[in-house]
Each structure stands twice: as C-alpha cells, then as structure tokens.
Amino acid sequence: MALPQAKLDATEARLAGLTLPEGGKWASDARTQALARVRAMGLPSRRDEYWKYTRPDTLTAPETPEAAVFETDESPVFDGIDSVKLYFVDGVFDADASDDPALAGVEIERLSVVSGTDIHWAKDIFGVLEAKGQDPVARPLAALNTAFATDGLVIRATGKAERPVALIYRHADTASDAILHHCIRVESGASLTVLETGPVAARFNGVTEVDIADKGTFNHVRAQGRDHELRTATHMFARLGEESAFKSFTLTMNGVLTRNECVIELTSDNAIAHVAGAAVGDGDFHHDDTVFITHDSLHCESRQVFKKVLRNGATGVFQGKILVKEGAQKTDGYQISQALLLDDDSQFLAKPELEIYADDVACSHGSTTGAIDETALFYLRSRGVPRADAEDLLVLSFLAEAIAEIDSEAIADDLLTRLQAWLARRR
Template sequence: MAVAQAKQDALAARIAGLSFDAAGWQGAVRTEALARLTAMGLPAKRDEYWRYTNPAPLVAPQPAVSTAKTEEPALFADLDCLQLVFVDGQFDVAQSDPLALEGVSIAVLSQAKADIHWAADLFGQLEARGQSPVQRPLAALNTAFAGEGVLIHVTGKPSKPISLIYLSTSAGCDAILHHCVKMEAGSELSLLEQGTAGARVNLVTEVDIADGARFHHIRAQGRVENDSTLTHIFARIGQQAAFKSFTMTADGRLTRNEAVMELLGNDSSAHVAGAALGEGAVHQDDTVFITHAAERCESRQVFKKVLKNGAVGVFQGKILVKQGAQKTDGYQISQALLLDGDSQFLAKPELEIYADDVKCSHGSTSGAIDETALFYLRSRGVPLRAAQSLLVLAFLAEAIGEIEDEAIAEAISARLQAWLDWHEQ
C-alpha cells in the first residue's frame, strides 16, 4: 500500500505543471491514457522492468538543468531529406521544409484540429495495446500530455526520407513529443531522427504498417551529458510487411529506448538494432518486446555497446511466440565491449514460446578487446589507438549492418569514428 501511494504522490508531482487538453479528436484518447496512468502510477526502481535503470530523472517533478551543450553538425546533412525541425519540443515552421512530399501527407499534431482526422484511429491506440503484458506508464503519460509531434500518412514510396531534427535552446526544457506514422499497403518510408529535444525528453512513436509496406527508422541520440531521454516505439506489422529500426546512442546522462512490436500478419519481419558508446557517468538502456502472433515471421534484435570509465549499459529483450505462430524465426544478440574494469553491462534476454515449430535463439556476452587481434594489428604497424578503433568498429559492424541504406550506414560509421577520436584526446 505504501509503495502504491508513493507512486501516486510521484505522479501528482510529475503532472502538476503539465497542460491537459481533452478537446477535439484527441480528447477521449488522452482521457483514457490519463486513467491508465493514474491506475498504474509512475515506475519505480523496484519494478521488474526498471530493475537495472533508475527512473528517477524521468519521473522527477522538474528535469535537471542542462549545463553542457555539445553542438554537432547535422548527421544526415549530405542526404536529400525533407527536414522537420523541433526546438524545445515545439515545431519550428521557419527552420522546417514545407510539409509537401509525393506519396505522403504530413500534419503537425498541435495544428491537427479537425474533428475527423485519419490519426484518430492510431493516436494512442498502439500505446494502449503495448501496456500488456508489461505496464509502460511513461508512455501513457506521453499520450495524455504530449502537445506536439508529427502525423505522417504514407500512401506511396516518397523519393526521399523524412528527417526529424530536435534542437534544444532552453536549459531545463521538458519535451513531450508524440508521432504517428500510418503506412498504407505497399508503401515505403525512411524516417530519420537526430538531436536532443530538451533536458528531459519523453518521445512516443506509433507505427501502423499495412500489408506489404516497409518502414525504415534510423535514430541518432546522446552527447549531452546532463540530459535524460526516454523513447518508445510501438509498431503493428501486417502481412508480408517489414519494420527496421536502428539507433545510435553516444553518451548522454540517461537514455532508455523501448521498442514494442507485434507481428500480426504472416511472412512479416521486425528488425531492431542499436550501437551504443558511453564514457563516464552514462547509463544506456535498450528494452525490446517482440510478439510473434502469425506464421513464418522473422525478428532480429542486435545490440552492441562499447563502455568506458564506469559507463553502464543495459539490454532487456524478449521474444514472445504465441500459440499458432509456427515457423517463427527469432534471433537475439546483445554484446558489450568493456574498455576498462569500471564499466558494467546488465542483460536480461527472454524467450517465451507457445508454438512447437520455431527457431529462436538468444545470446549475451561482455568482455574486453581481443588482445590477440590487437597484437596482430600492432605487429602489422597499426598504431595502438588506431588498432583499438578498428576493433571497436568491427565489433559494432553487425548492428550497423542492419541499416539497408549504404549512405546512412556510412554516416553512422563516420559519427562513431568521430566519437572514438574525440574520446581518445
């Protein structure tokens, strides 16, 4: 009883300064989300899915004030993209491209006031489904209180990706963003994300992928040492449809990325991958839950972390195979490269299978740089730091290989190399 009351008290303090809007087509969904949130309360360190990550920075009444801002050049500056810019959690019209691209209709959440809107059938729906069997109260908080985001309806195959750029200029900014992506049958889209939206970020993305559609997602985050970031991506995947997501995380005070996917159509696939680098007082958490509910579906979870000087990496990954989901192919690998004795990797891989004709595997390892490989490179005249960088990039290669677009993969590799160069100075 005391624990439940403490959660309710924490919730009251967290939402005291937030604006709740029950008007328009979002109103009923927001009201339902608030009811779910009130019933759950905010997460605490003793909750099963928060055992390895202290949620305190994400649930405190006020975010920590950012004092160190490390501005970097846009990661995808050389790619032809439609750019949408958010500053301090608000859409910036002046810095964004016009909301026009063939095969796509785009709207901004705060400006989508029509009583009848296509997003009414998606906004908050996948988040609600994702609350079982694991409660995700901070995702419900997002649905209830997010005032900004982008609504993307994909009907064809646009000629270029959509790039979401997050900028922060206000110390202590508390950004809550909610995106919806609806993929019609046979459509295809690449969605890029980069930057830091505030001192504390709560971001939810819901993706509904119809039969035969393909969705590619690439995200780059981190670098700001005092910021805390929580992301959820909820995906519903139809028959012969494909979902692919890759996240690069570099430093950041606290980062937790959750991915919740349902394979509902036969012959569909879901791939989730991540490459993380952290040094010092850095905590990086990837939590994935993939449900196989159809036949002949494939899922891959590939996560690699490089940790140094006391950084902490966490991976929690689950594959749930429901009864009747025969011919499932589920693969999960999580590995950490510990560059010193002070860093830590915590892993919790899970399989729950109710079908008898499946191929599922998981593995998790951590260790230091291979001294034999390092000696081989040194004996060929490669300097020590360069040899270490080569081995780190080789370690991350399997995760980066999940990116289909070669230009994007090269940009990610270049940014990882830049991180290594910076931290060797």
C-alpha cells in the same frame, strides 16, 4: 491491485504540473483514457522489476533536471542525406526553419493541428498502439506521453516516399521538458524512411506509433543527441500488417540517461521486424535498450541486434524479449546483445528472454560481455598500426554487426564517420 502510497504520491506530484491539452473529441478521449492508464499503473519507480537496472527518478520527477546545451561545430548527422528536413526546438515544431513538408507520396501534419479536428485517420493509431503495448508489461511513461503531448507529427505514406523524412531536434533551453508524440501510417504497399537526430530537450519523453499496412515498409534510423546531461525515455510501438517490414536502428553516443523501448506486435503473416542499436558511452553514461517483440502470426521474422561499447564506468542495459504466442508457427526469432567493456569500471546488464508457446519455431538468443581481443590487437599492431588506432579499429569491428543492420549505405557511412570522430575525441 492497489498501488503503493509512495508510487501514488510520486505519480500525482508529476501530474500536478501538467494539464490535458484541448482538442477534438477523439483526441480528448484518447488523452483522458491515457491519463486513466497512468493513474492505474502509476509512474515507474526503482522498485519495479522492469526498471531494475535503470533508475527512473529523474524521468518522472516534477522538476526537470537541467542539461547544458552542447555546442559543436561538426556538421549535423544526416546533413548529407537528401531528405525533407523538419526541425523542432526543445520539442516544439519550428515551421520557419523546416523544409516544405510536401514530399511525393507522404502527408505530414502537426499533431497540435490534427488533434483539434473532429475526425482524422490518426484516431486509429494515436494512443491505440501505445495502449495495446501496455500488456503484458506496463509502460506508464508512454501513457503519460499520450495524455500530455501537444506536439509531434502525423505522417502518412500512401506510396513509395522519394526522400526520407528527417526530424531534427534542437536543444536550446537548459531546463526544457519535452513530450513529443508522432503517429505514422504506412499504407498498403507504401514505403517510408524516417530519420531522427538531435538532443530534443534537457528531458525528453518521446512516443512514436507506427502502423504498417500489408506489404508496407518502414525504415527508421536515429542518432540521439550528444548533450552530455540529457535524460531521454523513448517508446516506439509498431503494428505490422501482412508481408510488411519494420526496421529500426539507433545510435547513441552520449547522455546520462537514455531508455529506448521498442514494442512490436507481429499480428499478420510473413512480416519482418528488425531492431538494432549501437551505443558508445563514456563516464556517467547510462543506456538502456528495452525491446518486446510479440509473435502472434505465421512465418514472421524478428531480429534484435544490440552492441554497446562502454568505458570509464559507463553502464549499458539490455532487456529483450521474444514472446511467441500459441499458434505462431514458423516463427524465426533472433536476438543478440553484446558489450565491449574497455575497462573494469564499466558494466553491462543484460536480461535476454524467450517465451515460446508454439512448437515449430526457430528462436535463438545470445549475450556476451568482453574486453578487446588481445590477439586481434597484437595482429593489428604487428602490422604497424599504433595501439590506439588498433583499438579503434577493433571497436568499429565490434559495432559492425549492428551497423550492418542499416539498409542504406550512405546512412551507415554517415554514422560510421560519427563513431570514428567519437573514438578520436576520446583518446
């Protein structure tokens, strides 16, 4: 089907400012194919059904909308977590600031180096999972990323990683436009935790492809940056082997536009995939979680838990789908999306979807939008807790179910502290 002229024009306008990076044959091929996908799909526009609730204009525009750099004297998120810390500034790896990436059981390389090689294991992942994730719904920004990303990390865990790998993103230039692409391979029986924090850049397009072999475990916890004017679009693509586990949690506390997509394919038996998120937004905050989980195997479990607290006209979006293919029997799928609206100006737009072609499955989904529970508020106040503190407690109570999805207690506590500070600042 031919694309509308406006879409073609907008796509070409964006592509005009970008050049395909040089690289080895496998990387160049992947990039050329990704560029062809972008041209075939066209970049997203507000007329696209998948972008009905989130305007993509500023994510696709040739010019980067400026974003002021947020100054804070608070300690960085995950600072207290024993991890290998790797820094990026405006989307460029900063080797001098980073720890030595030598961590037992984990190989870490830069995409910019790896993509110049003639042969590398990453060729089976780079752009491959992203391309697979384009069906049945187009994700053109992810293809754009594959085509033009020069930096990012290529990480391979062959055993149980001793410490988490923390990717810390700094934003320095008010007009930076970053494209980062990470490829992660968790080998059979291996386990790895990746932490991500920071604003990255004024505008950020991020893709992470995760390939988990049989019995592998991958944990991901992300705390997105606090810079108010940030525009962020991220995609996470995961392919899960037999009895493998994928768990991802994201905390978002600011940003005029954030769209986090997570695309998971359960193609081997007995795998589990959990995706969760907590978002707290104030004012012109727009936050979109878009999740697509495909069950294409036996006895797999998937879980989506998303909570948003919105005030002063903030907008929250959730598009979550569980697709159970024919023959994916004994699927256990769960999905919940909830919003707590602290005033009448804020809104939550939810599109929960189940599409099931197998007959022996247990799938459930729910979505709610509500205000602070007056009875609970009175209960707390009747015990002497002042109204503002009582409201904070109830906000944390609301978010607790999502935070509980994080396996590590230390990491969950760290994020809870951030949330408490966020609440305190907004009194």
